[in-house]
Amino acid sequence: MSEEHEPHTMTGRRSEVIAGSFGEDLSVSHALLSKGQAQANTRLPMFLLLHGWGSNEQDLADLMRYVAPYNDYAALRAPLDMPAAYAGASGPKGYSWFHDCVPTGEDLDRDAYAAAKAIDRWVSEHIAADRDIVPLGFSQGGVLAIHLLRLHPERYRAAVSLSGFMAPGLVKEAVPADSRLASLDIPVFYGYGSADNVIPRYELYATAAWLEEHTWLNSHEYHGLDHAVSLEEFSDIRQWLIQNDISSGMM
16 A cells, blocks of 8 residues: 555544444454355455445355356454444344445545455455456445555556445545546446435545546446346346456356
């Protein structure tokens, strides 16, 4: 990563949802790896799976058999525990990358930077430097699939953001690579639903517009889809991956 900041320089106000402060230093400590410790097919890029609010590292693993069944993956668990008020009475425990479900403004800048930095650090510590990596995230994870490119774009082969949004960049230190990102022409797939009931439509459109200017974008809006994914979207992702030589066409 080209720029480092001491944790306190990015820490903002205290959160009223998840204990702690927006932008506080985070660390990724749990990962679910595909077969062979994610070394079964090293000739293809490895996926970095980033779940959304209240989910966990198992959430996106099943998606891989639809979009890239022959690629290795590492599914990361977000570092923040869900508060009791938001946690379900049964089922797997949930986690969050951010100190709120959908933070905005400087809060989002600070949290996106802190989470992306934690992910990028995990990558540097656990994945060989010559292994191509493709972040794929949903919702909060979709924010981070994009933000990794705004932090350390040279490390990532491509990115997939599903129902994601993006930090506004009000805190310039939170987006250190924005000025050089466009020149790298990194392939990005961005998919979202026309009936998303979590992320405002103007945020989705603004994200697509920004990505169009800063990446090699393939964007899809899915009619009637809410804050979710669909089989049609999986098919589009699969074709995009093949076209960009990221996954095998074998099924």
